[in-house]
Amino acid sequence: MKILIIEDNVLLLKAMTNLFTLPENKVFPAQNGMVALEMVEDNQKMDLIICDIMMPVVSGATFLLLFNHHPFKDTPIIVISSLKDGEEFLRKHNIEYTHFITKPFEISYLQKVVNELKKEN
Numbered sequence: 001m002k003i004l005i006i007e008d009n010v011l012l013l014k015a016m017t018n019l020f021t022l023p024e025n026k027v028f029p030a031q032n033g034m035v036a037l038e039m040v041e042d043n044q045k046m047d048l049i050i051c052d053i054m055m056p057v058v059s060g061a062t063f064l065l066l067f068n069h070h071p072f073k074d075t076p077i078i079v080i081s082s083l084k085d086g087e088e089f090l091r092k093h094n095i096e097y098t099h100f101i102t103k104p105f106e107i108s109y110l111q112k113v114v115n116e117l118k119k120e121n
Contacts, residue, residue, distance in 0.1 A: 001118070004028045004046040006036045006063060007080070015065040016050060019107060020114070032056055033063030039069065046075050048117065050110070051097075053081040054090070063097045076117045080105065 003020050007013040008024040008031050028044065033100045034057045040046070049067075053060040064077065073087050077096070082103035083089055090097060 001025045001026065002045065003046045003114075004036060004039060004044075004049045004051075005028065005089055006030045006033060006049070006051040006055070006060055008032060008052060014100070015107060019111060033058030033066075036063050048114065049075055049077045050114075051077060051079055053079060053083055053086060061090070061093065061095055064090075064097065065093070068096060076120075078113060078117070079111065080110070092109060 001024060004023055005013060005016050005020070005027060007016065010031070013029050013031065016025050020027050028039050028046070030039060032055045036051075037058065051060040051064060059080070076098040078099045078101060079086070079090065079097045080101045080103055086102065087100050091098070098117065101110060101113065
């Protein structure tokens, strides 16, 4: 499984990268939406995207809006955010996602969500 993780918090990015680095996975860490867009533009079809919303350079929201026009737009997306009204913000801007997780969260909960998405696909 190819997993793109977009998170500007270096410690959280490292924790999530370590969590999903398994023999059956290839993890692509990105500290902002610009780096993530470059990875996707290189025709990297991801099986899962985990994306923070508030980030420097190119935000997660902007990345997701641009990703909606990409051929791989049907990729499951887990949004993680500390925005108080994060889900409302995404709906208001017609930003599609599969699952929303509010920060702070237990890393085991993220793993559970990913495992459930794997079963569905």
